[in-house]
Amino acid sequence: MSKELVFGHQKPDTDTIAAAMAFSYYQNQLGYETEAVALGEVNDETKFALNKFGMQAPRVVETVANEVDAVMLVDHNEPAQSVADLDQVTVTHLIDHHRLNGFNTAQPLWATLRPYGCVSTIITELFQDAHIDIPQNLAGMMLSAIISDTLLLKSPTTTDHDGEAVKHLAKVAGVDYEEYGLQMLKAGTNLAAKSDEA
Amino acid sequence: MSKELVFGHQKPDTDTIAAAMAFSYYQNQLGYETEAVALGEVNDETKFALNKFGMQAPRVVETVANEVDAVMLVDHNEPAQSVADLDQVTVTHLIDHHRLNGFNTAQPLWATLRPYGCVSTIITELFQDAHIDIPQNLAGMMLSAIISDTLLLKSPTTTDHDGEAVKHLAKVAGVDYEEYGLQMLKAGTNLAAKSDEA
Ligand SMILES: [Mn+2]
Ligand SMILES: [Mn+2]
Ligand SMILES: [Mn+2]
Ligand SMILES: [Mn+2]
Numbered sequence: 001m002s003k004e005l006v007f008g009h010q011k012p013d014t015d016t017i018a019a020a021m022a023f024s025y026y027q028n029q030l031g032y033e034t035e036a037v038a039l040g041e042v043n044d045e046t047k048f049a050l051n052k053f054g055m056q057a058p059r060v061v062e063t064v065a066n067e068v069d070a071v072m073l074v075d076h077n078e079p080a081q082s083v084a085d086l087d088q089v090t091v092t093h094l095i096d097h098h099r100l101n102g103f104n105t106a107q108p109l110w111a112t113l114r115p116y117g118c119v120s121t122i123i124t125e126l127f128q129d130a131h132i133d134i135p136q137n138l139a140g141m142m143l144s145a146i147i148s149d150t151l152l153l154k155s156p157t158t159t160d161h162d163g164e165a166v167k168h169l170a171k172v173a174g175v176d177y178e179e180y181g182l183q184m185l186k187a188g189t190n191l192a193a194k195s196d197e198a
Numbered sequence: 199m200s201k202e203l204v205f206g207h208q209k210p211d212t213d214t215i216a217a218a219m220a221f222s223y224y225q226n227q228l229g230y231e232t233e234a235v236a237l238g239e240v241n242d243e244t245k246f247a248l249n250k251f252g253m254q255a256p257r258v259v260e261t262v263a264n265e266v267d268a269v270m271l272v273d274h275n276e277p278a279q280s281v282a283d284l285d286q287v288t289v290t291h292l293i294d295h296h297r298l299n300g301f302n303t304a305q306p307l308w309a310t311l312r313p314y315g316c317v318s319t320i321i322t323e324l325f326q327d328a329h330i331d332i333p334q335n336l337a338g339m340m341l342s343a344i345i346s347d348t349l350l351l352k353s354p355t356t357t358d359h360d361g362e363a364v365k366h367l368a369k370v371a372g373v374d375y376e377e378y379g380l381q382m383l384k385a386g387t388n389l390a391a392k393s394d395e396a
Contacts, residue, residue, distance in 0.1 A: 099306050105297045108313040113292075115306040129327050 003033045004092060005061070005068050007083065008119075009076035010039045014046045014188075018145035019074040019119040020058060022138055023095055026123060027072065029132050034072065037061045039083055045148060045188025052180070053140035053173070065089050075119045077103035095119055095126075117155060117162040120145035124165040139172035147181040148188070201231045202290060203259070203266050205281065206317075207274035208237045212244045212386075216343035217272040217317040218256060220336055221293055224321060225270065227330050232270065235259045237281055243346060243386025250378070251338035251371070263287050273317045275301035293317055293324075315353060315360040318343035322363040337370035345379040346386070 006024040008016025017038060024036035038058040042050065050057055064071055065088035072093035078101045079086055094103070094111040097119050114122045120142040127134050134142070146166050150158040153166060170177040204222040206214025215236060222234035236256040240248065248255055262269055263286035270291035276299045277284055292301070292309040295317050312320045318340040325332050332340065344364050348356040351364060368375040 094311075097306055099303045100298070100309075101302050104299050108295055108297050109311060110313060111298075111309060111311040113307060113309040115308060 002070070003035065003068055004070045004072055005037050005064050006034050006072040006074060006093075007037045007039055007058075007061070007064075008074045009081040012038050012040050012042060012046070013075075014043075014049055014141075014148040015118050015120055015145040016075040017042055017046050017058060018049070018141040019095065019123055021055070022120060022123045022127075022134075022142050023072060023074050023093075025135070025138055026126060026130075026132065027093070030130070035059075037064075043188065045184060046144075048184050048187035049141055049144035052184070053137040053144075055137050055141060074123075077101065079103065095122055097122065114161070115159070117153075117158040118146040118149035118165075120149075120169075121159075121162045121165040124169060125161065128168075134169070134172055136173055139169045140175065143169035143173050143175070143177060143180075144184055147177065147184060152178065152181045152185065200268070201233065201266055202268045202270055203235050203262050204232050204270040204272065204291075205235045205237055205256075205259070205262075206272045207279040210236050210238050210240060210244070211273075212241075212247055212339075212346040213316050213318055213343040214273040215240055215244050215256060216247070216339040217293065217321055219253070220318060220321045220325075220332075220340050221270060221272050221291075223333070223336055224324060224328070224330065225291070228328070233257070235262075241386065243382060244342075246382050246385035247339055247342035250382070251335040251342075253335050253339060272321075275299065277301065293320055295320065312359070313357070315351075315356040316344040316347035316363075318347075318367075319357075319360045319363040322367060323359065326366075332367070332370055334371055337367045338373065341367035341371050341373070341375060341378075342382055345375065345382060350376065350379045350383065 006020045008020050020036040024034040027034045036058045038060050042057045063085045064083050065085045070090045070092045074095045077096050096113050097116050146162055150162050153163055166177055204218045206218050218234040222232045225232045234256045236258050240255045261283045262281050263283045268288045268290045272293045275294050294311050295314050344360055348360050351361055
C-alpha cells in the first residue's frame with residue numbers, strides 16, 4: 001500500500017485539522033502510511049489549540065495527485081469543498097458528520113458517517129473500538145475540535161456521543177474542558193484577535 | 199422514534215435478505231422499532247437458506263412512504279436499485295459494500311460502508327463491536343449471505359474480514375460451512391431448480 005494523504009475541507013476549522021491529524025495517526029497505527037495535510041492555513045482558534053498542546057499545523061497543499069494516488073477525507077464529502085484535483089485520485093476512506101452531497105466513487109470504500117456534532121467524536125469511538133490509546137496532545141486537539149463544532153456541547157447538533165467523547169478526551173489531555181474551552185473559543189473570535197493586537 | 203423499515207435492493211439476493219433481517223434485529227436490540235422487508239420475492243437460493251434455518255421470508259413491499267417516514271438501507275445505495283418512493287422518506291441508516299453512486303441525503307446519516315465481500319460481514323462486526331449475541335438461525339442466514347456473495351470465499355472481492363465472519367457464524371449456526379455452502383449454491387442454480395421439478 002503506498003502513502004495516502006488525509007485532509008478535511010477548504011478554509012479549515014479546528015475539527016477539519018484535528019480530525020485529519022487524528023485519523024492519520026489512527027491509520028498509521030493500523031499499518032497504513034499516511035500524512036495529515038490541510039487545504040489552507042489554520043485559523044486563530046486552531047492556532048490557539050495547536051499552541052496549547054504543542055503540536056504543529058499540518059502542511060498546506062494545493063493539489064494531491066502530484067504526490068499520491070489515494071486519499072482519505074475527513075469532515076467533508078462534497079467535491080466542491082475538497083481539493084481541486086480530487087477527481088484524479090481514489091478516496092479510500094471517508095469519516096464525516098455532514099449530509100452526503102454529490103460524493104460518488106468508482107470503487108467501494110471504507111466510510112464511517114455518524115450524525116454527531118463533530119468528526120473527532122466519531123474518531124474517538126474508532127480508537128476505543130480498536131483499543132488504540134490516544135496520545136495526550138492529540139486528545140487535546142480532538143477535544144478542541146468537539147468544543148469548537150458543538151460550542152462547548154451547547155449547539156443543537158450536539159449528541160450524547162459528543163458529551164462522552166469530551167469527558168474521555170479531557171481526562172486523557174489533562175485539562176478542565178470548560179475553562180479551556182472558553183479560552184479557546186475566545187481566541188477564535190475577532191474580538192480576541194483585536195485585543196491581542198491592542 | 200417511530201417505526202422504520204429496513205430493506206435491500208430490488209431483485210433481492212441472499213445478502214440483501216439476510217442483511218435486512220440481521221440489521222433490523224441489531225437495531226431492535228439497540229432500542230429502535232424496525233421491520234425487515236423486501237422489494238421482491240426471494241430467489242431459490244435464499245429459499246433454501248430460509249428453509250434450512252427455519253426462518254420466514256420478509257414481507258414484500260412496493261412502496262414505503264405509505265407506512266413510514268424513515269428507512270434503513272442495506273446492500274445498495276443507488277436510488278435506481280431501491281424502492282420506487284425512496285425520495286419521499288428519510289434514510290437514517292445505510293450499510294453497504296458497493297461504490298457510492300447517486301446517493302444524496304438532506305441530513306447527516308448513520309452509515310457504515312466497508313469494501314468487504316458481503317454486507318453480512320459488516321453486520322457481523324457491528325454485532326461484535328456492540329457485544330450483542332447473534333441468534334443461531336440469524337447467524338445461519340448471515341453465513342448463507344457471505345457464502346453467496348463470495349462464492350464460498352473464492353470470489354475476487356473476498357477479504358480476510360469475510361473469512362473471519364464465516365468461521366464465527368458457522369460456529370454459532372452449528373453447520374459445516376463448506377458442505378452446507380455447496381448445497382446452498384447448488385440450490386440457487388437453474389440446474390438444481392430443474393432437478394427439483396423433475
Ligand atoms: Mn468542519
Ligand atoms: Mn466537523
Ligand atoms: Mn446484493
Ligand atoms: Mn451484498
